[in-house]
Amino acid sequence: MKYSQIVGTGSYLPSRILTNNELAQSVDTTDEWIVERTGIHQRHIASNTDTVAGMAAAAAKQAIAAAGIDVNKIDLIVVATSTPDKFFPSTACLVQEQLGINECPAFDVGAACAGFNYALSVADNFIRGGMSKCALVIGSEIMSRIIDWNDRGTCILFADGAGAVLLEVASQPGIFSTHLHAAGQYKDLLYTPSGLHAAEPAYMKMKGSEVFKVAVTKLSLLVSEALDANKMSNSEIDWFIPHQANLRIIQATAKHLNLPMEQVVVTVGEHGNTSAASVPLALDQAIRDGRIKRGQVLLLESFGGGFAWGASLIRY
Numbered sequence: 001m002k003y004s005q006i007v008g009t010g011s012y013l014p015s016r017i018l019t020n021n022e023l024a025q026s027v028d029t030t031d032e033w034i035v036e037r038t039g040i041h042q043r044h045i046a047s048n049t050d051t052v053a054g055m056a057a058a059a060a061k062q063a064i065a066a067a068g069i070d071v072n073k074i075d076l077i078v079v080a081t082s083t084p085d086k087f088f089p090s091t092a093c094l095v096q097e098q099l100g101i102n103e104c105p106a107f108d109v110g111a112a113c114a115g116f117n118y119a120l121s122v123a124d125n126f127i128r129g130g131m132s133k134c135a136l137v138i139g140s141e142i143m144s145r146i147i148d149w150n151d152r153g154t155c156i157l158f159a160d161g162a163g164a165v166l167l168e169v170a171s172q173p174g175i176f177s178t179h180l181h182a183a184g185q186y187k188d189l190l191y192t193p194s195g196l197h198a199a200e201p202a203y204m205k206m207k208g209s210e211v212f213k214v215a216v217t218k219l220s221l222l223v224s225e226a227l228d229a230n231k232m233s234n235s236e237i238d239w240f241i242p243h244q245a246n247l248r249i250i251q252a253t254a255k256h257l258n259l260p261m262e263q264v265v266v267t268v269g270e271h272g273n274t275s276a277a278s279v280p281l282a283l284d285q286a287i288r289d290g291r292i293k294r295g296q297v298l299l300l301e302s303f304g305g306g307f308a309w310g311a312s313l314i315r316y
């Protein structure tokens with residue numbers, strides 16, 4: 001049997017930090033409201049010269065260095081993003097060019113905030129099926145470019161960043177299983193209109209409280225599904241690495257798992273919601289600061305526009 005194993009992680013955050021107090025100078029909100037309802041204190045915002053591909057490549061370079069491999073060993077690049085620099089070439093092709101990687105399949109996956117778990121699942125299945133031996137999986141987003149900075153319901157939440165994971169084929173898991181879901185009937189609760197259609201500006205629209213309710217319900221079912229599929233109990237999880245959308249959603253899912261918050265990687269306070277980048281950013285941070293150790297069991301989940309949601313159960 002073939003499995004995939006995480007051999008390196010990396011991340012990138014733009015240097016510009018935008019605090020709640022700065023936001024409160026331009027929209028009708030307060031630091032207290034944002035912290036109480038979301039747990040967010042600040043977020044990183046891309047500069048005019050940052051690109052989604054450039055941030056992805058920076059995160060990937062760290063992952064490659066952490067794994068200590070030659071870049072030309074990489075035979076698959078999958079990038080999760082909803083904010084690509086161009087309709088085409090794909091962000092993955094731009095990353096391939098920036099990293100100087102030889103010909104290999106390279107493509108993007110669009111599943112909004114759930115994108116990283118989708119991309120990880122795709123790469124895992126390429127490796128299990130024998131089509132790849134070394135896959136680069138990245139989540140990279142510049143959400144600040146699709147935000148209406150006058151809409152206090154969304155501009156307080158979203159942010160920019162990138163995270164990357166390098167997978168290699170292994171004889172033991174690695175990734176035990178991935179679990180993906182989507183339900184298009186919720187398409188009007190969270191969406192960004194296409195910039196090609198001039199009827200409305202291409203800014204994200206969200207019915208926040210409705211998204212919140214569905215997210216809490218679906219994520220509770222999802223994490224149970226991942227554990228049941230592997231006949232594991234919640235006591236076997238060492239670290240829960242959730243999508244960083246809202247601290248209250250994270251706390252509700254951790255409560256469902258009966259996990260203390262000490263076992264939950266939380267970056268939403270400093271990073272905001274970086275969509276497809278949020279999970280690999282949190283993963284990389286907890287690996288680099290020494291919390292996550294080799295051999296530990298990790299549960300990753302994410303939820304976003306579509307709605308689409310997904311989870312991955314992994315031995316690091």
Ligand code: ACO
Pocket residue numbers: 028029030033034037038112113114152153156190207208209210211212215245246249273275303304305
């Ligand atoms: N500051 C002050 N007041 C605000 C703000 C703000 N920034 N935003 C909204 N309000 C007001 C509303 O206008 C409303 O006022 P009203 O009662 O007078 O009408 C009141 O606060 C309550 O609004 P709600 O939307 O019910 O507030 P809620 O507690 O639900 O928090 C939030 C809003 C933070 C957006 C929350 O609903 C949320 O996090 N939702 C989920 C977001 C998410 O998970 N998205 C999924 C991933 S994103 C992706 O896939 C791209």
